[in-house]
Amino acid sequence: MAGNVSSPSNNPETTADNVTPLGQANASAQPRPAATDGPEGIDLAQYTDHRGFAGNDNPFDDGGVEMLLDLHILLEALVEDGYISQRQAEDILIAPRTKRELSMHPLEIIASREYENRRFGNKSLDLETLTLWLCARSGQDYHRIDPLKINVNAATEVMSYAFAQRHNILALEVADDYVVIATGQPYMVQWEGMLTQTLRGRRIRRVVCNPADLTRYQLEFYTISRSAQKAQESGMEVSGITNLEQMLELGGLKSPEANDAHVVNIVDWLLQYAFDQRASDIHIEPRRDKGLIRFRIDGILHHVYELPSAVNTAVTSRLKILGRMDVAEKRRPQDGRVKTVSQDGTEIELRLSTLPTAFGEKMVMRIFDPDVLLRSFSELGLAGEDHQRWHNMTHAANGIVLVTGPTGSGKTTTLYSTLKQLATDEVNVCTIEDPIEMVEPAFNQMQVQPNIDVTFASGVRALMRQDPDIIMVGEIRDLETAEMAIQAALTGHLVISTLHTNDAPTAVTRMLDLGVPAYMIKATVLGVMAQRLVRTLCPHCKVEEPVDKEAWQLLTRPFRVKQPPRVYAPKGCLECRDTGYMGRVGIYEIMPMSEKVSGLVKTEIELDELRKTAFGEGMRTLRLSGAQKVGAGLTTIAEVLRVAPNSQDL
Ligand SMILES: [Zn+2]
Numbered sequence: 001m002a003g004n005v006s007s008p009s010n011n012p013e014t015t016a017d018n019v020t021p022l023g024q025a026n027a028s029a030q031p032r033p034a035a036t037d038g039p040e041g042i043d044l045a046q047y048t049d050h051r052g053f054a055g056n057d058n059p060f061d062d063g064g065v066e067m068l069l070d071l072h073i074l075l076e077a078l079v080e081d082g083y084i085s086q087r088q089a090e091d092i093l094i095a096p097r098t099k100r101e102l103s104m105h106p107l108e109i110i111a112s113r114e115y116e117n118r119r120f121g122n123k124s125l126d127l128e129t130l131t132l133w134l135c136a137r138s139g140q141d142y143h144r145i146d147p148l149k150i151n152v153n154a155a156t157e158v159m160s161y162a163f164a165q166r167h168n169i170l171a172l173e174v175a176d177d178y179v180v181i182a183t184g185q186p187y188m189v190q191w192e193g194m195l196t197q198t199l200r201g202r203r204i205r206r207v208v209c210n211p212a213d214l215t216r217y218q219l220e221f222y223t224i225s226r227s228a229q230k231a232q233e234s235g236m237e238v239s240g241i242t243n244l245e246q247m248l249e250l251g252g253l254k255s256p257e258a259n260d261a262h263v264v265n266i267v268d269w270l271l272q273y274a275f276d277q278r279a280s281d282i283h284i285e286p287r288r289d290k291g292l293i294r295f296r297i298d299g300i301l302h303h304v305y306e307l308p309s310a311v312n313t314a315v316t317s318r319l320k321i322l323g324r325m326d327v328a329e330k331r332r333p334q335d336g337r338v339k340t341v342s343q344d345g346t347e348i349e350l351r352l353s354t355l356p357t358a359f360g361e362k363m364v365m366r367i368f369d370p371d372v373l374l375r376s377f378s379e380l381g382l383a384g385e386d387h388q389r390w391h392n393m394t395h396a397a398n399g400i401v402l403v404t405g406p407t408g409s410g411k412t413t414t415l416y417s418t419l420k421q422l423a424t425d426e427v428n429v430c431t432i433e434d435p436i437e438m439v440e441p442a443f444n445q446m447q448v449q450p451n452i453d454v455t456f457a458s459g460v461r462a463l464m465r466q467d468p469d470i471i472m473v474g475e476i477r478d479l480e481t482a483e484m485a486i487q488a489a490l491t492g493h494l495v496i497s498t499l500h501t502n503d504a505p506t507a508v509t510r511m512l513d514l515g516v517p518a519y520m521i522k523a524t525v526l527g528v529m530a531q532r533l534v535r536t537l538c539p540h541c542k543v544e545e546p547v548d549k550e551a552w553q554l555l556t557r558p559f560r561v562k563q564p565p566r567v568y569a570p571k572g573c574l575e576c577r578d579t580g581y582m583g584r585v586g587i588y589e590i591m592p593m594s595e596k597v598s599g600l601v602k603t604e605i606e607l608d609e610l611r612k613t614a615f616g617e618g619m620r621t622l623r624l625s626g627a628q629k630v631g632a633g634l635t636t637i638a639e640v641l642r643v644a645p646n647s648q649d650l
Contacts, residue, residue, distance in 0.1 A: 184211030432459030
């Protein structure tokens with residue numbers, strides 16, 4: 001479904017040019033902001049020993065006549081700067097051009113050879129490096145396109161697709177007094193003069209970018225903005241999107257796919273784009289006068305795109321159809337589910353939910369990437385002694401194992417990954433979940449449905465008649481569910497479930513609070529694991545820094561832990577969208593219900609004593625588990641302090 005987003009059939013029409021060259025003003029004569037020493041923090045000087053090409057005599061500067069980059073001249077200059085050998089350059093020159101190569105940028109042809117970078121020995125000569133070199137050689141600013149930072153509507157209004165294509169350029173930013181335009185051809189300048197006419201006094205800031213990115217985003221941006229525009233136009237012809245919906249209500253007089261290919265295009269693009277950007281959620285929000293699309297990436301929302309209100313409604317409707325939801329129903333929240341295949345062939349599941357808001361129906365799609373939900377324990381950051389403890393608890397024949405933490409602390413991933421390991425052919429693994437986050441063929445999964453009286457408790461009761469070995473209960477939030485879980489454990493089943501508590505010891509208090517007698521807890525609970533997710537430092541840009549002694553003590557107290565020789569701080573680069581972090585890993589506090597710990601479980605429980613005893617038996621706090629990750633250079637003290645609760649003063 002979400003494939004082929006950038007197939008040529010989606011090509012925007014290459015018809016009328018909206019840029020007409022008038023007069024003779026020449027933008028290139030206007031003062032440009034001086035090239036800083038490495039826009040985006042990159043020191044371009046290291047990429048070349050020469051300015052211009054072939055020494056000081058710039059072969060492209062042919063008295064103001066435009067020049068396209070020439071493979072021969074580029075190769076010569078690359079040899080001169082020590083990137084490739086003479087022999088390699090000749091190899092490329094004499095090789096016959098394939099049909100595809102004829103339409104490629106010369107730097108793409110060179111990059112496709114994947115030569116070793118002779119100047120910087122450690123990596124291959126890729127297109128990005130070649131682009132940086134081209135910038136250094138031509139003395140022009142470098143820019144790496146981050147599609148999430150671009151206002152697509154504004155950018156595509158600067159010029160027509162035909163004009164952008166013909167001149168190999170793309171607008172990236174439209175400010176009040178300037179426009180940033182990217183090109184892969186530093187010696188093409190004619191377009192500046194033509195474009196100036198339509199910019200109403202804005203200056204042109206020229207940057208050079210990776211030619212492959214340029215082609216890709218040029219096509220994507222114009223396709224999506226044209227689809228949005230066409231969808232709006234077609235919607236207006238039939239007096240608003242409501243008509244489309246009424247038609248669907250009548251039982252599909254016309255298939256919606258055939259009816260509005262533009263909306264289909266937008267949805268396909270949106271999904272593929274979200275997968276590419278590693279987004280975990282897609283928000284489609286109606287606002288007063290427009291629709292807003294945002295992605296959540298590594299826990300933070302990013303503004304992606306704006307749609308006209310009518311198109312926004314049509315996109316939501318299309319997704320509701322895909323999710324088999326009631327398209328006509330807009331006043332009640334609804335849930336749905338869609339399975340799709342990303343371009344690289346991974347099956348991805350999406351959970352859809354709608355909510356009526358003041359300006360219309362808001363939709364949120366949670367993306368369940370099986371690679372994220374099912375991970376190995378080492379990927380989860382569960383290693384060494386902790387992993388051994390978890391293994392021991394979950395390999396018992398019967399009893400209750402609890403995972404605690406707030407929403408978004410990675411409990412589901414831990415449960416799925418653990419169950420997946422336990423689900424062999426010899427055992428029956430059943431789950432009752434609210435909702436089912438990922439459909440896993442190895443489990444028998446059931447979803448809580450309060451409207452037909454399928455609750456956690458009644459679900460467990462039903463599962464018990466299904467000859468289960470292992471039961472996963474999504475969450476224990478009432479006494480009835482707790483009692484069912486205990487009954488299952490007492491009758492020889494392993495029950496794995498979650499609780500909302502801050503740390504491992506308070507799980508016991510929580511069970512008591514629900515009304516479970518202490519002796520029942522002692523008889524069934526095998527252990528508790530509390531967990532949190534901390535963001536991991538971006539490996540591309542993290543920087544060493546000295547350890548802040550006070551912060552380290554705050555992190556590790558009440559224990560005395562040797563300070564690591566060095567820690568790392570986030571910096572921010574293009575790879576991590578300037579956040580300094582990339583991906584997340586778990587930190588854990590594991591409390592097995594040992595004889596000693598169990599002995600302290602009573603109605604008037606002494607939580608501090610319980611905690612102290614557990615520490616005595618080797619339990620580490622969440623913060624201590626985090627300290628280990630800090631010492632390993634994976635995350636920062638601040639990040640652990642942010643997500644992990646206070647260690648208790650003992
Ligand atoms: Zn980074």
